[in-house]
Amino acid sequence: MKEIALHALDIIQNSLAAEASRLQITLDEAGDEITFTVADNGRGMSPELLARVSDPFTTTRTTRKMGLGIPLLRMAAEQTGGWVHLESALGAGTTLTARFHSNHIDCPPVGDMGETISLVLQGSPEIELRYTHRLNGQLFFFDTAQVRAQLGDGISLALPEVTLWIREYLQEQETILNGQKGMNL
Amino acid sequence: MKSLADLKAIRDRMQQQMNLRDTEGDHIRVVVGMATCGIAAGARPVLTAFLEEIEKRELKNVAVTQTGCIGVCRLEPIVEVYVPGQEKVTYVKMTPDKVPTVVSEHLVNGRVVSDYTIGAAE
Numbered sequence: 001m002k003e004i005a006l007h008a009l010d011i012i013q014n015s016l017a018a019e020a021s022r023l024q025i026t027l028d029e030a031g032d033e034i035t036f037t038v039a040d041n042g043r044g045m046s047p048e049l050l051a052r053v054s055d056p057f058t059t060t061r062t063t064r065k066m067g068l069g070i071p072l073l074r075m076a077a078e079q080t081g082g083w084v085h086l087e088s089a090l091g092a093g094t095t096l097t098a099r100f101h102s103n104h105i106d107c108p109p110v111g112d113m114g115e116t117i118s119l120v121l122q123g124s125p126e127i128e129l130r131y132t133h134r135l136n137g138q139l140f141f142f143d144t145a146q147v148r149a150q151l152g153d154g155i156s157l158a159l160p161e162v163t164l165w166i167r168e169y170l171q172e173q174e175t176i177l178n179g180q181k182g183m184n185l
Numbered sequence: 186m187k188s189l190a191d192l193k194a195i196r197d198r199m200q201q202q203m204n205l206r207d208t209e210g211d212h213i214r215v216v217v218g219m220a221t222c223g224i225a226a227g228a229r230p231v232l233t234a235f236l237e238e239i240e241k242r243e244l245k246n247v248a249v250t251q252t253g254c255i256g257v258c259r260l261e262p263i264v265e266v267y268v269p270g271q272e273k274v275t276y277v278k279m280t281p282d283k284v285p286t287v288v289s290e291h292l293v294n295g296r297v298v299s300d301y302t303i304g305a306a307e
């Protein structure tokens with residue numbers, strides 16, 4: 001994947017496939033450490049499945065039935081000296097955390113989190129989603145509850161007008177956050 | 186700069202259009218493959234490009250949805266178009282710059298863009 005935000009989009013699809021109704025996404029940039037977390041309240045995994053998915057030697061090559069998304073993320077994170085960690089229990093939801101090191105030459109850029117999150121909402125307009133981006137002490141926070149409070153109940157977050165507004169809003173906020181990083185240097 | 190209060194204006198506009206949208210009945214469906222292989226191949230900006238074109242042209246009879254793996258990873262990003270009463274059309278190796286043509290030709294004028302379909306790629 002060309003961006004960390006594309007890995008995030010792919011990992012969030014797992015939460016949606018597990019029928020999550022609440023999602024908490026955090027992106028934390030501190031020094032050269034980039035950490036993203038996707039926490040959901042979906043169906044969770046059995047200990048056996050969790051062990052298989054967590055096994056760094058499980059790749060699509062060794063077990064055909066396994067998916068691509070988590071092994072791909074693990075490979076990308078580990079290439080930068082980072083890691084992927086999963087916590088999950090049946091009925092209790094799943095939390096995936098991935099760490100990248102941005103000073104490594106193979107580290108992809110964070111990329112377009114605005115497009116990622118707006119399209120998650122386009123695909124699952126009913127979901128409750130919170131997104132927190134911390135960047136060297138600065139903070140941006142987004143909650144679908146804020147959006148619904150303005151839009152009212154009758155209007156779907158999947159309407160093109162709404163999805164595109166959310167994308168541009170988040171992109172602007174991300175740009176501001178990144179500008180603040182520039183000023184601190 | 187955008188602020189959350191802008192959404193109130195969107196709400197008012199949408200509420201006026203609601204009736205229009207609902208009475209339309211038969212929708213054209215655009216389905217974008219958003220599994221790992223689709224995302225890696227570039228499905229995310231393709232999906233946004235469809236939303237942008239549809240908003241720009243104010244097409245109220247088109248529904249854009251996402252799906253998992255459509256099955257032919259090497260041909261991703263894949264987009265399926267369902268026009269009521271017609272056979273499904275599968276567009277492959279989609280890019281954002283192919284989207285305006287698919288929207289204007291196929292979704293608006295009903296002419297399949299054969300060059301971009303799975304038949305042309307095989």
Ligand SMILES: Nc1ncnc2c1ncn2[C@@H]1O[C@H](COP(=O)(O)OP(=O)(O)OP(=O)(O)O)[C@@H](O)[C@H]1O
Pocket residue numbers: 014015018040042043044045049053066067068069070071093094220221222254
């Ligand atoms: N958030 C989650 N909740 C419940 N189960 C999960 C979650 N994330 C992953 N899993 C389980 O782990 C499996 C492997 O996930 P992975 O993303 O690697 O592949 P996939 O989603 O099956 O396929 P692909 O990502 O290639 O489209 C999933 O099929 C699912 O069973």
Ligand SMILES: [Mg+2]
Pocket residue numbers: 010011013014067068069070221
């Ligand atoms: Mg997956």
